[in-house]
Amino acid sequence: EAGVAQSPRYKIIEKRQSVAFWCNPISGHATLYWYQQILGQGPKLLIQFQNNGVVDDSQLPKDRFSAERLKGVDSTLKIQPAKLEDSAVYLCASSLFLLASGDQETQYFGPGTRLLVL
Amino acid sequence: QQQVKQSPQSLIVQKGGIPIINCAYENTAFDYFPWYQQFPGKGPALLIAIRPDVSEKKEGRFTISFNKSAKQFSLHIMDSQPGDSATYFCAASKHNTDKLIFGTGTRLQVFP
Numbered sequence: 001e002a003g004v005a006q007s008p009r010y011k012i013i014e015k016r017q018s019v020a021f022w023c024n025p026i027s028g029h030a031t032l033y034w035y036q037q038i039l040g041q042g043p044k045l046l047i048q049f050q051n052n053g054v055v056d057d058s059q060l061p062k063d064r065f066s067a068e069r070l071k072g073v074d075s076t077l078k079i080q081p082a083k084l085e086d087s088a089v090y091l092c093a094s095s096l097f098l099l100a101s102g103d104q105e106t107q108y109f110g111p112g113t114r115l116l117v118l
Numbered sequence: 119q120q121q122v123k124q125s126p127q128s129l130i131v132q133k134g135g136i137p138i139i140n141c142a143y144e145n146t147a148f149d150y151f152p153w154y155q156q157f158p159g160k161g162p163a164l165l166i167a168i169r170p171d172v173s174e175k176k177e178g179r180f181t182i183s184f185n186k187s188a189k190q191f192s193l194h195i196m197d198s199q200p201g202d203s204a205t206y207f208c209a210a211s212k213h214n215t216d217k218l219i220f221g222t223g224t225r226l227q228v229f230p
Contacts, residue, residue, distance in 0.1 A: 004161070031216070042124075042207050042220025043162065056217060091161050095216065105216060109161025 004110030006092050012116045018080035021113045025094030034077050035091040082117045089114050122210050124221030139193045139224045141208035148210040153193050156205045198228045
């Protein structure tokens with residue numbers, strides 16, 4: 001079974017530029033997550049989709065970050081304009097479905113996109 | 119109340135040793151506690167998880183101990199191997215949600 005795919009793997013940009021990340025979840029997984037992992041910290045959830053609807057975006061800095069999941073499969077995360085503090089690894093994860101039985105579903109993570117903002 | 123505190127930040131053991139990583143939480147609404155393992159350049163991968171209705175869970179060489187009254191849980195790695203060298207994250211989530219709150223991570227190095 002193919003895992004979660006992300007691209008690009010690395011990106012270097014200057015502050016105030018824009019950048020976009022792409023994620024392809026595991027086939028059949030209805031739930032998709034974007035996490036931000038700053039060096040030395042654990043992943044922090046930015047946004048969660050169920051199919052193509054947003055479940056939770058409470059920690060997404062909406063003045064500069066946006067995300068979409070067209071057709072309930074692939075997703076893109078965009079930052080515009082980028083700030084120095086956005087330097088981090090952006091992880092995409094997917095799981096089968098949300099709360100089928102009240103039990104948590106295992107989240108499968110992609111390798112991440114490492115972003116450096118200069 | 120949303121935090122999960124993890125310690126130590128780093129850990130060095132010799133092969134065969136039993137590293138122990140500890141986590142503590144405040145929010146009593148948390149009822150799912152997974153541990154994730156992350157190798158350099160890779161995303162985190164689920165290692166083992168526990169719910170508060172049991173005090174211990176074992177999967178292979180990995181054991182979670184859970185103390186509900188103290189609001190603490192820990193990961194023990196029996197007979198540790200150099201291949202276990204990675205960063206380990208504890209996490210927690212509330213019932214009826216799969217929003218994971220991660221600890222800050224522990225970098226484990228196992229020397230031959």
